[in-house]
Amino acid sequence: MALKPAVSGNDINGLGEAAFRRPTWVYWAPDPDDIAHGDMQRWFYSVRPDEPALIKARAERQVILDAPIAELADSPIEQSDDAWLAQLRRFEADGTCERVGVTGLDPDWLYAGYKRAFSNVVICAVQHDYEEISKAPEPDAGGEVIRQYGRAAGAAKQIAGWLRSQGWEAEPLTGPMAGKLTMIPPALSAGLGELGKHGSIIDPAMGASFRLSAVLTDAPIAHTEAREHGIDEFCRNCRICEDACPPEALSADKQQVRGVEKWYVDFDKCLPFFNQHHGCAICIAVCPWSRPGIGLRLADKLATRAARKEAEG
């Protein structure tokens, strides 16, 4: 707490601001000197530095991050946008990632200072192992988060490499370090779920327990549709994550953030606990949607209830 800057992370995030503006980095800056909370970010790495689960997961992720990407082929392959999407889906089929989605790149999703250089964004999602993530905030859960960030990076690099080999420029973006793109809005737009009260996306098939990466490209891939499953309404009547969050960083109601009413995690309350435990995923581990086999059944029930309501007028 001695390293806490004078400025609130919630102010940086635009909590309470009625007008829209693009986001600015609040944490996970590639260079900690670029952000107000940089000293806290450095301190994070001083916690559990000798933990084998974390060292192993980081080393494996680094191999993925260091791997080269295919060169850009001279002439772009032309085919229908549906054919591109069908080919992209093979990365789901072969287990490179659990889901892909595609949407047009909205410049509002770029962090302040970045320009839109591509027309489309491909989103990749990789799911945590539920047993491992359920150990949060113990180190095994942290290791699983790092492992899945590595898988997400690998998926984005493979997809970018494939597009480049087809003659289309493509740029992979991977977490957890902040880059040019906020990934949640394009993931929602591409149909990968709805935003949950805990500030993470919930998808019926993957629950709340997955990580994202992205590929920016001009390849004309068909877009996937945003979908509503009734999760937003479900969160209004559930408070499991709210009650489980040790520093009480989650709120019962949505809040105004840079002109948008949405679920919001109180950054100033979450961060000290998150840092102290070298990561925390309690809110996503306790979310009922994260339990294997539950999400699709819940979505079915909500769809049946909504259809009944509509029929009753």
Ligand code: SF4
């Ligand atoms: S625990 Fe409940 S309120 Fe929290 S995100 Fe999951 S469903 Fe929504």
Ligand code: SF4
């Ligand atoms: S990550 Fe942990 S501290 Fe942060 S909101 Fe979730 S449960 Fe709370």
